[in-house]
Amino acid sequence: MEKYKKSLIYSCIKLAILSALLIVVFLIFGTTLVIPSLPKMGYSNKDMISMMGGGVVGFVAVEIYSIVSWLHTIKNPQKLNAMYIKTNDERELLIQQKTGFSTFVIVVYLLLMAAVISSRINSDICFTLLVVIIAMMVIYGASNLYYRKKF
């Protein structure tokens, strides 16, 4: 259980660093980035910044909530044990693996369909979707290779 406690503390640190990084990236790039195609789409750069800001605030709020709840759990042995079983239960892990893979396949197919449909409406959207699909495939391939070497 001590090992799990340590891994939870590391996860809290990782989340805190990620949140800080996200805020820094948003402050540096989000506020200075000017997207030329925005006015054509009926948005101003200010609209985009406030939308992105809202997303960042929401994401960081969820991360802070997770950190606080994990730190609270670490102090309570009963809650910690329940959380350990919940996160390490082998049936739960199997369900997560299966849902993760099938979700990935469905999302790729849906994005492909959307890319084909959007190619007739707007080539920019089609191109963006294709880049997203390629990025997903590359990340999938890289993580697959990593786990093949690991196990």
Place this chain on the structure above:
Amino acid sequence: MHTKIQELRKMKKITQEELAAAVGVSRQTIISIENGKYVASLILAYKIARYFDSTIEEIFDFTEGETNGKV
């Protein structure tokens, strides 16, 4: 997969919750194993067998080709 877990559990008057806590899984996992919906891993099978002072072969009736299904 057919198992004798339910039988052994009732003999020893142990609840699913107690067994789950002892072997470090959720109650739902024990229910699924007892119903034959989920095939326990070797580690979990070993823990269950050890809990009942028995062997894996005595508790789990393994038939070739049984897995937790394809993705």
